[in-house]
Amino acid sequence: MSVATESAETFASLNPATGEVVAEHPVHEDAAVAGALDRAREAAGWWRALGVKERRLRLLNVKGSLARNLNRMAELIHQETGKPLQDAQLETIMAISHLDWAARHAGKVLGPRTVYPGLMAVNQRCVVEYQPLGVVGVIGPWNYPLFTPMGSIAYALAAGNAVVFKPSEFTPGVGVLLAELVAAVVPEHPVLQTVTGLGPTGAALASSPAVDKIAFTGSARTARLVMAACARNLTPIVAECGGKDACIVDADADLDAAADAALWGAMSNAGQTCIGVERIYVVDEVYDRFLGKLTDKARDLRPGFDREAAYGPITMPGQLDIIERHIRDALDRGGKAVVGGAESVRKPYVEPVVLTDVPDDSSAVCEETFGPTITVHRVKDLDEAVEKANRTGYGLAGTIFSGSRARAMDAARRMRSGMTSINAFAAFAQVAALPFGGVGESGFGRVHGADGLREFARAKAITRQRFATMNLASFSRTEQEMARVLGLITMIHGRRYKR
Structure with missing residues (x-):
């Protein structure tokens, strides 16, 4: 449900392609957020008491409702972000699949499990x-106003929590519609509420002692502010903060497939993808051929809001300045634009830009651009590609194209990232069973999969004594009992191990 408010203040969500008002939404201030959290606390108790089977049934029915309203949701995503309708439909499909997985697997992943106590506590049953x-x-x-938060919302609900969701001020309608769909299926208590507003609304949510955990997605700069707010109450946080992801192309890679995937990874959603490809490192012997294929494909792309457009506008107007600055800095420092250039920034759109010979310390290589631009670099071999790919403070995801499974797996393991996809772009995001998250400036914690379910649960250890034995944790223990234990420990653990 969306939170009711007495505040007369509202803000508009705008279609970034046309500038038209999509809808007006209330600005929920501290009191409204506090009220939502009070209702959420009561709802959480009821939701937990339902048990895993009843929650599973209700969440599967939420999934069904979202599937039946797929086109309605996708149209709203299309209007609020400007992305092509088919891309919005794909985003909704992925959100549905994650909700389905979380609902079906929460019982098994989070169910009680027995643990072997070890010889010293053999009389204890451990759970x-x-x-x-x-x-x-x-x-x-x-x-990704539905898919990304669903990676936290679905898993938090499946784990038995109530959720208060603060969507971006650029896409509030998506959050409101999602909460309405959940409330229609689960009318008894508001297990999902949406609060709308600007930065202060999010700050009120993060700083409240009534919140047991925050799941945040956004920039590293904003993450630090959210973490500071959470620190006041020692509220734990899982944070996904973007990246500067690399694609590596090995000498024996399928170049057509690599060029196609790299282009999609760089340009889809106008490059506004946290796991998008922003840097490509190509082994020298195939560099020219790969670059030719990539540029041929890139020149065919056209941004717009019509059905034939490859991708839409830049959703957040302020990002246009960053994109233009990165392009100009690359060119001023000796880089070459083989597709597009600084003139490609035509507000609210940015046409495809492919840059080569860009210095490694330029902003286009070091900072997150978040636009339909890409830098392509020549390297001597796979080792140099991995070394350069890791030369960043970010560590979210990566892509490797290679004809050798062994080399690709070795490079994937050495790539400093939370996720790596081989011979495809971001396949891990489609697999609900896999954890999603980064390292370094890209954040910490995991959503999706079993790790994502446990992220929103508290591990509780319980021991139950089954029969009495020597009680060493007692003032009445004897020297003989201690001697027997010391002898046993020496016999079991004191031997030397040989290679």
Whole structure:
């Protein structure tokens, strides 16, 4: 449900392609957020008490409702972000698949499990349970306004928590519609509420002592502010903060497939993808052929808001200045634009830009651009490609194209990232069972998969004594008992091991 408010202040969500108002939404201030959290606390108790089977049934029905309203949701995403309708439909499909997986697997992943106690505690029965946290606050982004927050919302709900969701001010309608669909299926209590507003609304959510965990997606700069707000109450946080992801092309790679995937990774959603390809490192012997294929494909792309457009506008107007600055800096420092150039920034659109010979320390290589631009670099071999790919503070995802499974797997393991896809772009995001998250400036914690379910649960250890034995944790223990234990430990653990 969307939170009711008495505030007369509203803000508009705009279609970034046309500038038209999509809808007006209330600015939820501190009191409204606090009210939502109070209701969420009560809802969390009810939701937890339902048990895993009843939650599973309700979440599967939410999934069904979202599937039946797929086109309605996709049209709203299309209007609020400007991305092509088919891309919005694909985003909704992926959100549905993650909701389905979380609902179906929460019981098995989070169910109690027995742990072997070891010889010293053989008289104890040991159980680990995963209990709901209570109330989870989700602060979502605008680039994938349904799929990305669903990676936290679905898993938090499946783990037995209630959720208060603060969508981006650029895409509030998506969050409101999602909460309405959930409320129609689960009318008893508001297990998902949406609060709308600007930065202060998110700050009110993050700084509240009524929140048991925050799931944040956005820039590293904003993540630090959210973490500071959470620190006041020692509220834990899972943060996904973007990246500067690389694609590596080996000498024996399928160049057509590599060029196609790299282009999609760089240009889809106008490059506004946290796991998007921003740098390509190509082994020298295939560099020219790969670059030719990439540039031929890139020249055929056209941004726009019509059905034939390859991708849409830049959703956040301020990002246009960053994109233009990165392009100009690359060119001023000796880089070459083999497709497009500084003139490609035509607000609100940016035409495809492919840059070569860009210095490694330029902003186009070091900073997240978040636009339909890409830098292509020549390297001598796979080792140099991995070394240069890792030369960044970010560490979210990566892509490797190679004809050798062994070399590709070795490079994937050495790539400093939370996720790596071989011979495809971002296949891991489509697999709900796999964890999603980064390292370094790209954040910490994981959503999706079993790790994502456990991210929104609290591990609880329980021991139960089955029969009495020597009690060493007692003032009445004897020297003989201690001597027997010391002898046993020496016999079991004191031997030397040989190679």
